[in-house]
Amino acid sequence: MKKLHNEQLKQQFIRSSGFLNQFSFDVSLDTQLFFFPANSYIVKENQPPTHLFYLVKGKAKLYDTLANGKLALIDFFSPPCFIGEMELVDENQTAFSVQAIDDCWCLALAQKDCQKRLLSDTLFLQKLCIYFAHKNYRNIKASTKNQGYPLSQRLASFILLTQNEGIYREKHTQVAEYLGVSYRHLLYVFAHFVEKGYIIKEKKHYLILDSEKLTQLAAEVKMRSPQE
CATH class of the missing domain: 2.60.120.10 (Jelly Rolls)
Known part of the structure; x- marks a missing residue:
């Protein structure tokens, strides 16, 4: 500070x-x-x-x-x-x-x-x-969105919300609990994003390669913001 x-x-x-x-x-x-x-x-x-x-x-x-x-x-x-x-x-x-x-x-x-x-x-x-x-x-x-939207859309929105200068660093265990999914399911979707070329794993973080694709996925799921 x-x-x-x-x-x-x-x-x-x-x-x-x-x-x-x-x-x-x-x-x-x-x-x-x-x-x-x-x-x-x-x-x-x-x-x-x-x-x-x-x-x-x-x-x-x-x-x-x-x-x-x-x-x-x-x-x-x-x-x-x-x-x-x-x-x-x-x-x-x-x-x-x-x-x-x-x-x-x-x-x-x-x-x-x-x-x-x-x-x-x-x-x-x-x-x-x-x-x-x-x-x-x-x-x-x-809570409603966690029940009504596929994890791929919610995770894409979450990645965009929490990234800093194109780097995503959140811990999987915390994110799985926040999104209301199993750890295994979360890893599966991350692997899918890597396979599709949206992100790439680098040591303890992910680098966003295709923010446009993530934005398209997240379009229907606007994560919480104080103005909503």
């Missing part, structure tokens, strides 16, 4: 993301800009975030560590969206890990400075309620 002291870039992100429209009072002077390199953590598990983040560029994933030590993918974030809003509303909320998939830029408000004002801001709370409702709707839609 790196705090950027670039006022011009900060103002550009504020304007393009509609950040100020989320609040009834002017948060410009309190707004900070942070940069998170790919694979770094925006929020670490069991470490409550010190800021309310607003993702303005990049992609991130949310996951939890289960009692058996396995990691479970929960959700994905695309801009613009809040990160850390649950912990802002409920200080006793256990923080999940949020990890940058590619380079991410976030506008941020320090909780210690703004929490009381935010929680008494009716416009902000209204925006959060709508955001929570949309997240719930996405969860329902994702």
